[in-house]
Amino acid sequence: MGRCRKPDSFSSGDVCGKAGLSSDRTESSCDAGRYKRVPSAKLALKSRRRLLFLAAFGVFVAVQGFYSFELSPEPYPSIRMPSFGVAPDTEGHFRSRVLTISIRYEDGSVVFPMASELMQDFRFSAARPSLDYMFLGEEARVDDQVLRWLRKQGTRLGNGSEPTVITFSVRATSVDIRTAKYLPGGEIQERQIRL
């Protein structure tokens, strides 16, 4: 006799009890709520295929996970969630890089925009990584198009004044996690771009 019963509720699926492969198991197909009779052997084959598929899927997920951890930067698409990163040290200091941007104008004035203000055209989450890639890394090259774009941002941030030079200054320091303040000192890396 079949063990499937029709769903008696609006949200749960049909309940098939312990559908199994042994000879005493149901002959009704619990799958997909179709209540037609299906031979046990056919059901058993289907169950084994599912098991095989699940095993293969598990291996696939694990292998792509291993692959994604091995590669840098992280590949996409891959099944991963953000992990934040390493913990602060035992002294309560968290390594950090403090970025200061300054734009100097023809009239001698200077503005200090935040990274997200300078990179306003970018999606918020992409702003800082894009800035790091283009202006603080060694992979990218500032071409004419980037220069024109940078000049345009400078003009926008200076309320129409003509920008002459932009400076990116990065201080490698730490945050004291008890006070949420940067520690003084630290090596400074600087890059100037004439606009």
Place this chain on the structure above:
Amino acid sequence: MNSIVDRLSVFVDSLSNRYRAGAFYLSGVRILFALHVLLFPIDWTWMARVPAAFFHPRPGFFQFVHEPPTMNVVLVLSVLRALFALVILVGFQTFSASIALSAVLISGAGLSYSYGKLDHFILYESFPIFMAFAGWGAALSLDSRRHPVRTAHGFPMLLWAVTVAFALFTAALPKALGGWLNPAREASRGYIARDLADGQKVGALAPILMDVHSDVFWKSFDYATLFAEGWLVFAVFVPTFFRLGLALIVAFHIGVYLSLGIDFFAYLFLYLPFFAPVVDAVHRWLVRARVRRRVVAGEAHWRTG
């Protein structure tokens, strides 16, 4: 050997059945998800407004794309996203449209992640594929009017549970290797402090939390995070534990939002299909309560004549 395989097969069948959600409930999830895609679309047009030199695809499928997307490409992708979401909303050709929507979401995201930041929304982007196989178009849809077989499948739900559990495990593993287990290293406190020092994006409760100076409090945050993300790969084999684990993860997302300002609320849709039995239990309780009220009212009416 055969007996082991048979027993495992029985176990997988049983798990599939316990993860299966009703067609009506799944269709509700489909409608909510489609509405979310339609009403809160991620802007992709910025990609066409920034200089091409910023474009540097990461490893994977997108490393074969050598040019940044033009405005036309971005607009076509955005229109397709809206179109497929609309088609899924009404449930027309739901299966094909769901797969197409995932393809569009992954394409758009893959291009935008080629500007340095990976936002880790792969579960959101691949969700429609799994749900198409689970049968989220089987009710409340034009498809169900044409082919009135209201069925939902448990096995794709099991695969989705495995995917979610593994994804969260990939968040826990680097933490465990990166010092989060060390009782003397307070990671949660560190990230909140760093955001406060930086000042660009701060969670609403971050300043208040920073006033808590108990090491036990902060370290319990770290361990709770590791547990919530890490144990689901084991809990996935016991659906009740898995659902409890997801409830914990929802609390974790809320905590992350309040303390770090990182919004993962779109992920709530992805956990919804697993809560069918909970919703069902609440529904049954409400129905019983209504019947009880009517009986009591009837008795009172009968006594008073």
